Amino acid sequence: MPRPEDSVWAVSVAQVASRPGQSKPIDTVFPAPAGIGDSVVGVREGADIRVVGSFDSIVDGLVFTGRFEAPVTAECTRCLKPIDPDWTVPVTAFFPYDSGACRDDRRTGHGKDDVEIVAGEDESEDVYPLSPDGAFADMESLLRDTLVEALPLQPLCREDCLGLCPQCGADLNEDPDHHHDVTDIRFAALEQLKAQLEAEQTGR
Template sequence: MARIEDSPWAVSVAQVASRPGQSKEIDETFPAPSGIGDEIVGVDEGADVSVTGSFDSIVDGLVLTARINAPVHAECTRCLKPIKRDWTVNVTSFFPYEDASTNSNGKSKDDEVDIIAGEDESEDTYPLLGGGAWADLEALLRDTLVEELPLQPLCKPDCKGLCSQCGVDLNEHPDHHHDVTDIRFAALEGLKAKLEGKE
């Protein structure tokens, strides 16, 4: 059985766990977990994902406040050019202590956490492992990055896209156009040509 401390996503938090008011800075690079997006838009498995922030100890667990930066590959939805750029996401997540699953009045701490988390819908909860000594960031990285991937990535905000007639990149050829005759008026164009020819 694999040990949590051998996981590439494990962060030791034993020095701040169960001691409210303590803080542990984090500025590390982790491999991107699998399953973040697809060939169109996503983060390649194993790519360097940096996490900068801190674990802050409170009575019920640890709160991670961090900035996650990952290299996202995508394809512009207008001109289909490949896009590679770093994507930065701010995250706040809660890691409750394992031994604090119930309190003295029998209520689940998770119920209380849900009430508190309801104030900030973006807060996610992840378990501490190894008796509360380790925070495993694999699921957090996957969840956060999948949630924040751009749905319609653009190579630039004012991308003009491709010509609907021939596929020419309108960013490179802004004056490109086609003289199109509406087929509904083709007979009239023919009549006009005949009339003009007779004059």
């Protein structure tokens, strides 16, 4: 059975766990877990993700507040050019010591001040378990969930990207005046009739 401390995403929090008011700063780099986006937009598995923030201890658990800095690989949805921006995402998450005990406190009304914090976190999806002994916080799921949720649905190389010509696929950013003279097919029959009449008049 794998041990929590063996995970490459594990952070030791034993020195602040169960000691309300304590704080543990963190500034480190983790490999990106699998499943963050796809080939169109996402973070490649194993890419360096910098995590900066702190674990703050409260009565019922640890609150992580900080930011993730990740290299995003994307393709502009208008011109299809590759985009490789550095991306910063703020994050706040709760790591309860014992989620069952927290639920009991909410039902009985004990620990009112702390339960309000836990209840707020439970209503969101930003709640993650500590290791069974409370000594390690595993950041893998938090990294994946946070970055997946923040991925842009339609990444652009720039806000005013002109995209590609629908007729020939030319990049309109490189040639904004590019255009094609296209005959409206609705008038094709009339043009043909006009040409036929002109030919008949000429032959007379």
